[in-house]
Amino acid sequence: MSMMSMDERGGEQHHFVSLEQKMFNTGPQATKALPIAQSLNGSSSGEHNNYPINSLPPHHQPQQHNIVSGGGGQATTMATGDTGHAGNVTYMQTGMLNAPGVSSHQYLSTNHQIQHHSTPSTSMLQQHPSQHQLLQQQQNLNGNGSTIMRSSPTNDMNQCLQPVSEDSIDGTLREFAPVHHLQHMHHIQQQQQYSMQQMQGPPTPSYQQTQQQHLQHLQQHNQYQQNPVMYTQQAQPQNQQQQLQNQPQQTTSMQHINESSNLSSAGSISDREPEQGGTPNRPVAPQSSTTTEKKARKRRRIGGEDGHATPKQERKITEFINKQHSQASPKSRSNLQQTGNVSNGSNSYGAGGNGNGSGTSNDHTSIAQQHDVYWTMTNNHRATPTPTQQQQHYSSSDSNSNSNQSPPGQRMVRMIDEETQTEAGTQSNASSADEIAKRDRVIDDFRRQIDELQAKFSNERRKNEASKETIKRLLIEKNFIERKSLRDKTTADTPRIGCFKTMRTGDSFRDQWTDGYAFDELEKKQQNITAERNEIVNASALLKKRKPLGIGKEGTKRSAANSLNLDASTNGMQPSTSSTANGDDAIFRRPEEPKEINYQEYIELDEIYKLRREHLKKEEMDLQIEREKLDRERQLHIRELKRASNESASTYKDHSLLNKRYLMLCLLGKGGFSEVWKAFDIEENRYVACKIHHVNKDWKEEKKANYVKHAMREKDIHKSLDHCRIVKLYDLFTIDNHSFCTVLEYCPGNDLDFYLKQNKQISEKEARSIIMQVVSALVYLNEKKDPIIHYDLKPANILLESGNACGAIKITDFGLSKIMEGSEADNDHDGIELTSQFAGTYWYLPPETFIVPPPKITCKVDVWSIGVIFYQCIYGKKPFGNELTQQKILEYNTIINAREVSFPAKPPVSPVAQDFIRRCLQYKKEERADVFELAKHELFRPRGATRSSAAGSINSPSIPRSPSVNREDDA
Numbered sequence: 022m023s024m025m026s027m028d029e030r031g032g033e034q035h036h037f038v039s040l041e042q043k044m045f046n047t048g049p050q051a052t053k054a055l056p057i058a059q060s061l062n063g064s065s066s067g068e069h070n071n072y073p074i075n076s077l078p079p080h081h082q083p084q085q086h087n088i089v090s091g092g093g094g095q096a097t098t099m100a101t102g103d104t105g106h107a108g109n110v111t112y113m114q115t116g117m118l119n120a121p122g123v124s125s126h127q128y129l130s131t132n133h134q135i136q137h138h139s140t141p142s143t144s145m146l147q148q149h150p151s152q153h154q155l156l157q158q159q160q161n162l163n164g165n166g167s168t169i170m171r172s173s174p175t176n177d178m179n180q181c182l183q184p185v186s187e188d189s190i191d192g193t194l195r196e197f198a199p200v201h202h203l204q205h206m207h208h209i210q211q212q213q214q215y216s217m218q219q220m221q222g223p224p225t226p227s228y229q230q231t232q233q234q235h236l237q238h239l240q241q242h243n244q245y246q247q248n249p250v251m252y253t254q255q256a257q258p259q260n261q262q263q264q265l266q267n268q269p270q271q272t273t274s275m276q277h278i279n280e281s282s283n284l285s286s287a288g289s290i291s292d293r294e295p296e297q298g299g300t301p302n303r304p305v306a307p308q309s310s311t312t313t314e315k316k317a318r319k320r321r322r323i324g325g326e327d328g329h330a331t332p333k334q335e336r337k338i339t340e341f342i343n344k345q346h347s348q349a350s351p352k353s354r355s356n357l358q359q360t361g362n363v364s365n366g367s368n369s370y371g372a373g374g375n376g377n378g379s380g381t382s383n384d385h386t387s388i389a390q391q392h393d394v395y396w397t398m399t400n401n402h403r404a405t406p407t408p409t410q411q412q413q414h415y416s417s418s419d420s421n422s423n424s425n426q427s428p429p430g431q432r433m434v435r436m437i438d439e440e441t442q443t444e445a446g447t448q449s450n451a452s453s454a455d456e457i458a459k460r461d462r463v464i465d466d467f468r469r470q471i472d473e474l475q476a477k478f479s480n481e482r483r484k485n486e487a488s489k490e491t492i493k494r495l496l497i498e499k500n501f502i503e504r505k506s507l508r509d510k511t512t513a514d515t516p517r518i519g520c521f522k523t524m525r526t527g528d529s530f531r532d533q534w535t536d537g538y539a540f541d542e543l544e545k546k547q548q549n550i551t552a553e554r555n556e557i558v559n560a561s562a563l564l565k566k567r568k569p570l571g572i573g574k575e576g577t578k579r580s581a582a583n584s585l586n587l588d589a590s591t592n593g594m595q596p597s598t599s600s601t602a603n604g605d606d607a608i609f610r611r612p613e614e615p616k617e618i619n620y621q622e623y624i625e626l627d628e629i630y631k632l633r634r635e636h637l638k639k640e641e642m643d644l645q646i647e648r649e650k651l652d653r654e655r656q657l658h659i660r661e662l663k664r665a666s667n668e669s670a671s672t673y674k675d676h677s678l679l680n681k682r683y684l685m686l687c688l689l690g691k692g693g694f695s696e697v698w699k700a701f702d703i704e705e706n707r708y709v710a711c712k713i714h715h716v717n718k719d720w721k722e723e724k725k726a727n728y729v730k731h732a733m734r735e736k737d738i739h740k741s742l743d744h745c746r747i748v749k750l751y752d753l754f755t756i757d758n759h760s761f762c763t764v765l766e767y768c769p770g771n772d773l774d775f776y777l778k779q780n781k782q783i784s785e786k787e788a789r790s791i792i793m794q795v796v797s798a799l800v801y802l803n804e805k806k807d808p809i810i811h812y813d814l815k816p817a818n819i820l821l822e823s824g825n826a827c828g829a830i831k832i833t834d835f836g837l838s839k840i841m842e843g844s845e846a847d848n849d850h851d852g853i854e855l856t857s858q859f860a861g862t863y864w865y866l867p868p869e870t871f872i873v874p875p876p877k878i879t880c881k882v883d884v885w886s887i888g889v890i891f892y893q894c895i896y897g898k899k900p901f902g903n904e905l906t907q908q909k910i911l912e913y914n915t916i917i918n919a920r921e922v923s924f925p926a927k928p929p930v931s932p933v934a935q936d937f938i939r940r941c942l943q944y945k946k947e948e949r950a951d952v953f954e955l956a957k958h959e960l961f962r963p964r965g966a967t968r969s970s971a972a973g974s975i976n977s978p979s980i981p982r983s984p985s986v987n988r989e990d991d992a
């Protein structure tokens with residue numbers, strides 16, 4: 022029965038409530054049962070006194086299973102039925118047993134009563150006390166009565182998971198269970214008969230027989246309890262054989278069972294009954310409502326109409342498995358895990374039981390809920406049970422006593438009777454047995470599939486975990502190698518490039534940079550060049566003095582004479598001096614009179630000096646390049662020294678795994694209150710940049726709160742952004758009380774600031790490419806419903822993916838960004854309040870942000886920043902306050918006075934680029950271009966597009982185009 026029909030069957034439930042009431046209304050006989058069982062268990066509470074239930078074979082335990090595993094009798098009480106037999110007598114009993122203060126032994130006692138009641142010749146109510154005596158005797162005979170009779174709650178939980186309801190999808194169990202059940206019931210019956218005799222006279226030999234049989238039976242049960250799997254496996258082949266190979270025998274056997282004890286049907290009936298409509302008076306259609314067919318129907322629901330599982334059905338089973346596994350008691354869960362077959366129930370009795378009702382895990386809850394309701398109702402009725410109700414309850418468990426029942430009980434009896442008849446009809450139907458066998462095979466197939474999937478899944482999970490571990494290990498290994506090579510390189514470079522040395526300055530010690538030998542070498546080279554240049558200058562001057570007179574006019578006349586005066590020792594570079602024999606002359610040497618050189622010699626020397634000068638110039642240029650290169654190396658070297666120093670001082674240096682997934686690899690950089698780590702996300706298998714924000718412990722609470730507020734706002738803004746030119750924010754998590762981490766898309770390469778420091782300036786083309794991408798990102802930010810002002814656009818926040826100016830860029834750091842919410846955005850001249858004046862980087866902020874009090878700001882703040890960045894890229898310096906510090910900029914009101922931008926003559930820059938810069942750096946924000954205007958600027962017009970169309974467009978360039986300065990791509 023579906024959950025729906027369960028709900029719809031409120032009346033039926035009520036019916037069982039009535040039965041429950043009856044059960045409580047047992048009169049003196051019934052009340053005797055409780056103390057008896059309690060005394061057996063030595064417990065007064067009776068909560069877990071499972072005296073009889075433990076002595077029952079597993080197939081007797083659906084009710085008990087429900088009782089115990091329900092943990093209060095709620096959730097799993099109805100676990101037996103994928104058909105949700107709310108109208109099941111068993112459920113009713115179970116529900117009752119779940120009640121506080123009502124123990125399972127009560128149920129069992131009652132159950133036994135039911136069995137006795139089924140014997141027409143005996144009155145159950147009379148027999149009950151003697152039954153208890155018999156059982157006590159039985160315990161004594163066993164000598165192990167306590168073990169058999171009592172069980173811990175945990176055992177009960179295990180038993181719960183071991184199944185055994187009539188709904189079991191394991192046909193074998195189905196066959197096995199009733200036999201065992203019947204045998205047991207039969208023994209009890211015999212015992213009861215004997216007890217009757219005993220009251221009349223001494224024990225008879227038949228009692229001995231009975232006792233022996235019962236002993237055997239109890240042993241059998243013990244065997245099952247000790248090892249349900251083995252027990253089941255032993256039982257299974259016989260039953261399978263019966264099913265698959267010898268259908269007639271099976272039928273006979275079943276008939277025999279029914280003949281030998283009609284009690285056998287009690288258990289089955291209780292489960293099947295609701296399938297017949299839940300109304301006892303409803304006529305039973307023999308063909309359609311046979312037990313086997315109902316079983317088959319249940320299986321069909323589990324296995325599919327055609328006997329093949331659909332994915333959905335498979336999933337359902339899996340769900341059940343998972344759910345059941347999660348519902349199982351810790352002990353039983355561990356048992357299941359130990360088997361390595363959590364959800365598989367195909368091989369063992371117990372497991373089969375677990376698989377029982379596998380398609381109904383979802384139903385369990387609802388059934389349990391119903392049960393809950395039921396139990397509430399039951400409790401309400403407990404106070405006023407009536408004898409009739411009790412009678413009805415007993416009747417409901419007895420399939421053969423319908424003829425003797427009072428009208429309310431008769432309904433149930435009739436139901437049971439119909440069920441019994443149906444079963445008999447079923448047993449004679451060989452084709453149904455075939456069907457069952459077929460279904461069983463299908464179910465086995467499903468179980469195998471589930472096994473395989475489970476195995477596959479756990480295997481994949483294991484592999485996945487192993488892969489993660491391997492990736493982590495390899496990354497760490499690689500990182501160790503990289504760190505070592507970086508360290509080695511730094512160490513090797515240090516003497517050449519330089520290092521920080523701790524120097525004393527006044528009272529304090531400071532790290533001071535000391536250049537390495539490469540700089541000394543460069544200096545020496547420079548000195549040599551300078552000396553050589555001086556020599557050439559002097560020699561050239563002398564040569565001019567010795568210039569043959571005739572040159573030009575009478576050069577040829579003197580050339581011959583001068584040629585003799587050349588001093589070989591000076592190699593034509595120095596004016597020659599010669600000493601005379603005179604000692605005075607030797608001491609006070611007088612420069613000799615320059616000897617005359619001939620015209621030819623003069624020309625040659627002059628040529629040589631010129632060439633040498635040119636050569637020196639080239640050498641000096643090379644030296645300059647070398648120096649610049651060395652400067653860059655020094656920058657990198659210093660950066661690496663600082664980075665390595667910060668890295669080794671960081672708490673995350675030992676490859677910390679943050680948030681269980683981010684493996685810290687190397688420190689990328691350290692900002693004011695943050696450090697950015699290159700990390701690997703082992704969940705997503707990608708590199709990320711983890712920006713760890715540290716809140717200073719010594720800060721006042723207000724400052725801390727403000728910092729966190731900003732960070733959270735940054736996160737909120739940033740997380741909503743998705744644009745290829747904007748670094749993505751993946752995650753944010755707290756690390757401890759003073760730090761949290763934002764996880765960003767990793768951008769290999771440097772930021773533009775570092776690149777510009779390295780290269781001073783870049784070509785207009787490269788700069789244009791970068792600016793075009795930045796504008797594209799800004800357009801995106803401005804097209805949002807609530808536009809966003811970045812407010813901190815600067816080269817340091819433009820990341821170069823390829824590490825140079827030729828590739829893609831991404832903008833980052835939304836720490837100062839602002840949302841222009843609602844209507845504010847609509848009014849271009851209005852804007853939003855500037856709440857964080859003087860935050861940001863002053864060289865890149867527009868004049869309005871320095872005015873006190875500040876006017877409202879708009880997205881044109883970012884437009885100004887773009888103008889400054891573009892200018893800096895192509896001219897290698899900032900347009901305003903280039904040489905000043907932030908402090909000085911404030912002091913001198915540099916930006917407030919930045920009314921007009923001027924362009925250096927060099928390098929030559931196209932007027933379009935200059936116009937673009939002018940449009941950005943308009944002093945008044947009202948006259949400044951907005952982002953959309955910039956996006957349409959002629960600067961970004963593709964090559965080949967006609968200028969004429971653009972000339973009169975929105976840009977209306979304020980400067981006429983100079984024919985001499987063209988854009989590079991005009992050519």
Ligand SMILES: Nc1ncnc2c1ncn2[C@@H]1O[C@H](COP(=O)(O)OP(=O)(O)OP(=O)(O)O)[C@@H](O)[C@H]1O
Pocket residue numbers: 689690691692693694695696697710748765766767768769771772817820833834
């Ligand atoms: N997503 C990223 N991918 C790669 N490197 C990054 C990323 N974000 C930042 N970095 C690098 O990390 C370093 C530090 O970044 P951070 O933003 O903290 O620097 P900062 O701007 O100097 O600090 P602050 O945020 O205090 O202004 C920089 O070198 C930057 O290039």
